[in-house]
Amino acid sequence: MNVLQNKLNRRRFLQASGAAGAAGVAGLNAIPGISTLEASPGTRARATSDTVVTKSVCQQCSTRCGLDVYTTNGRVHAIYGNPDAPLSNGKLCPKGHLGPYILYDADRFKGPMKRTNPKKGRNEDPGFVPISWDEALDTVAARLTALRERNESHRFVVAYGRGWGPADAGLFGTWGRLYGSSSIGIGHSSICADGSKKVKRAMDGNDSYNSYDYENCNCLLIFGAGFLESFRPYNANMQMWGRMRSKGTRITMVDVRNSVTAAAADRKLIVSPGTDGAIALAIAHVILTEGLWDRPFVGDFTRSRLRFETGKPIDPDTFSENWVKDLPAWWNTTLKDATPAWAEGITGVPAEKIVATAKEFGSTRPAIAVFERGPTAHTNGAYNGMAIHALNALVGSMFAKGGLSYQMGSSAGSLPINPDDYMDDYAREMEGKYPRIDMARTDAWPMTSNMIQDIAKNHLTGSPYKMDTIMFYTVGPIYSGPDCTVWEEALQDVFVIDTSPSPQESAQFADLILPDHTYLERLEVANTYPFQGYPMSMIREPAVKPLYDTMQFGNIMIELGKRMPGPMADYYQQVGSVENVVAAFAAGFENDPGDNGVNDLASFKEKGVWYKTPYLWRQIDGEFYEWDGHRYSIRMSEDDVKAKLLKTPSGKFEFQPAWFTNEKHAAHIQKHLGIPRDMIGFPHYVEPQYQGGGDLHLISPKLPLSAEGRSANLPHTHAVWQPTQGGTDTVYMEIHPQAAAARGIKDRDRVRISSSVGAIECFASVSGGVPKDTVVLPLAHGHWGSGRWAQNKGVSGSVNEVIPNVVEPVSGLVAFSAAKVFVEKV
Known part of the structure; x- marks a missing residue:
């Protein structure tokens, strides 16, 4: 029985949910306000005297578009792009309007829960029972304190996906230092797009x-x-x-x-x-x-x-x-x-x-x-x-x-508290003593930022050590990482804390559920992802009070910090709450008002965004200039260019990057790719190494409505999931007509995809849009531990179950597109 079935069918869960949970399971059609999303194209929902428009930030992908969230009589009923936010420019993509469906998702967790069944697996009922937040936080704090007392704090790991700034992921560095673990805040970038960042780090000096x-x-x-x-x-x-x-x-x-x-x-x-x-x-x-x-x-x-x-x-x-x-x-x-x-x-x-x-x-x-x-x-x-x-x-x-x-970074402020003043002797002793569990930034992977895909593998081998406790935040590696079933084995003997607002595969293995708010219930701030280059910060204000007994993730970390022994508790007492972090962030604008007049927290909330145009620097005909307030007229010296723009050792764009050719990095590249030393630094053709043992290349692209996994349980997304192939309630594996004929496969046949690491089943779409030697299955359906609308969509598992855990050695990025598979008719 999966998490959802347990959540919906078990009497103990319904007791935890109360009236809100009972109303939730009635389905989306029974939720007032949802039907009002049917506004005509180009128009906004009708605003009555009871309507409040809240400034927020979308969480359907990494873009961070500014939002206007319409709430009437306490119900969110429409979302539009914030016209004051340059990034969204008053507009949204198709998935940007889907926030209410996440907020009012009937399958959301209604409060903290603990596991009662010690057995873990896809078909095991976790036996979740409701607990209070005090019990939940005290349980975690006691476990972490005991680790510290045994000099094993390094065995606590936090893995995360999309971080939003100082009020959540921005807390990790200090939290890990004060507690004594280098593995607090292992990001998902190695299963995202670290390859492009490391290339730019090498050639022009900007790891971004x-x-x-x-x-x-x-x-x-x-x-x-x-x-x-x-x-x-x-x-x-x-x-x-x-x-x-x-x-x-x-x-x-x-x-x-x-x-x-x-x-x-x-x-x-x-x-x-x-x-x-x-x-x-x-x-x-x-x-x-x-x-x-x-x-x-x-x-x-x-x-x-x-x-x-x-x-x-x-x-x-x-x-x-x-x-x-x-x-x-x-x-x-x-x-x-x-x-x-x-x-x-x-x-x-x-x-x-x-x-x-x-x-x-x-x-x-x-x-x-x-x-x-x-x-x-x-x-x-x-x-x-x-x-x-x-x-x-x-x-x-x-x-x-x-x-x-x-x-460019913004003028946002930070907390006026120095973490160094709260480091005890134990924390100082632990700093640098143990590597991260993923071995990123060590001699094993010296050029990488993260190796999240190796956490489970390293735990199973005990190298560099075994985990005791892991917390997941906005990431589901059992679904989204390569050779992902390895996680199911690894988490058998690990204490697992899942913080997602809704069911996901990781929650099936959780010992504690500490559910976060959805993004429409959260107070949060963040700087923009790369856009036009000029600095921009956004604020996400709650459009409604939390519907259920959930807690913002940043406050979970702060409250846990308050329960730790020694000066660490004193530090987090000073931090207080996410509200204080946000106030400190906005205070930075007082001496540097934005182009839209934002200069304090109140105006920040009113506008939803702070920004200053234009980008400060420009290269014109081989000369670099800085903006003087009216035009690019201030000539930059070579030293200025090196410090601010081309941040390589030479201060130039390097076709033979020094970052590649230093002895340590060159030895690492040669070990993994076998490139002669005199060629390591130059862009040249290196033959790709394919993995999986099959005879067809497998490509697993993202689709417009994938929303980084957050849309899997939204039925409205399924209607237009894969329009080019007719995919609605399922997604199809695209295969060339000749490759299909050679295997006796017809359009819409059930097929089995297999490799050296696993096998899944799905339906085929015979299409001339793919080469003869390639099949395409988007990373979309195949969930087995998510909500009811994500279940039974024609794909038996994540496409990552057949993708080997092989990486590009410079960045640590998973070689997702290097898989070769077998395909046969079922």
Whole structure:
């Protein structure tokens, strides 16, 4: 029996839920207000004298769009984009309106619960019984205190997904230091998109996602990023797509299938999985041999007769570099032979299409090369990414109008309390004594930020140690991580705390349920994800009082801190609550008012957003300038550029990154990829290593309504889940007609997908939109521990059950797209 069945059928749960729970199980149709979401397109819900409009922030994806939440007579009945928020611009994507369905989800947890059945498994009834918050927090505190007394505090782990700022994930660092565990706050970035961040860390010194000036871009080259499906910031991207297409921006999509973005682009290049880097290298080759590089940013030959010629090296002393480093060396070792014909042999893309793409990209300025998890979710992902990002330097797009930059931080304040003053002797002794359970940032994985996918595996082997207790916040690795059934084995002997507002697979193994508020019940603040580069902060105010006996996650951590022994308790007594954290955040705006007049907490709540335009720096014709309040006129020195923009050791865009070539990192890369030492630093083609043992590539893209797993139990999303294949109450595995015929598979047949790590079943859609050697099954359905509407959707399990846990060694990103599987008719 799963969590949901237990929650709905067990008398003890209904006793915990009370009248609210009894009303909830009646279903969405019985909930007043839900039907009022049917406002006409382009109009807003009718606001009566009893209507309150609350400023909030969406949590349907990572974008963080500003919201106007309409509440009448205590019921949320509509959500629209906040017109004062530049990111949402008064608009929302289709999933942005679904907040009320999460708020009023009849399957939500109604309060804290504890497990009574010691057996754990998919088919085990946890036997949850209701408890008070005092009992729940005291139970956790007693367990954590006992760990500390045994000098084992390092065995407490907190793993999280989407963090929102100082009021939740921002608490982890201090909490872990004061308590004595380096594993407090292991993020999900290694199952998200760390590959692109580490590439940029290497080449331009910024360990971050880019912000993009799409509105002024004239040529967009997209590698594997689902721009019209799920690429951040999704809502803003769709708005910018319309503007780009209206003004004639040329768009090319490089992908492994005919995705929605590929179908809407001017040109699509369908490549074999993991070979994107070869395309990018060939494009760079053409840009240089055709003389299309941006000379003010890149540099030029010292004599006019010299040029780049296919197959011929150049004398480095004859090329004078400006803001790049080691272009001649890159040409001599790699690019001189990386012709379009060479790339065709690797990728299957005709050479003439590569040439046309390269000439267009090199001559249509400003131009941007965008990439994300597609090319980097392979064992060679860092090298694919480096080849792609190098194109942005070659065409002079770094920090230029119509190009790409990085997000500035805001003027938000912080708590006026120094954690160092509350470190006891034990905490000081534990600092740095034990590695994180995932081994990120150690000699095993020296270049990574997180390795969340290895937590379960490391626990089972006892290396570096066994976990005692783990808490999950906004992450469900049993569903979303590779080879995810390993978690089911690992959590058998671990005390598990789940904080999700609603059932998920991790909750099936929980010893305690400490349910968080939904995002429409929360007070929270956050800075924007990369958007236009200029600083922006948002506030999420509760649209209604909490419907049930839940507690905001930030307050859970603060209340646990108050129950810890010694000065740690004193620190969290000073912190007090999330409300104090938010007040301190807003206090930073008093001396730096936003463009919209926000200068304190009251005005922040009124507007919902603080921001200051424009982006402070710009590269113009190879020179860098700072904004003087009216225009970009303050010339920046090389030292300024190095400190603020190109943060590499050289202060330039590095085609042979020093971060790759230092001895420790070079040895690590060579160990995992076998690259000769003299080639480690250069973007070059590294053959991908496929895993799983099958004969068909498996790709598991995100869909527009996936909402990072939060929409699985929302029936309205199922109606348009996979529109290109007809998927409503299910999702289909897309397979080419020839591959299907060879296996006796017809359209809508039940099929089995298997690999070296597992097997699942689903339905097939015979489609010409995928290559003959590739199948596509979106990461969507297959839930077995979620709410009632997420159950029995035609997919027997998560697609990650057949994806091996293999990583790209530089970033630690899971090689999700490197899986090869067998497919057969059931």
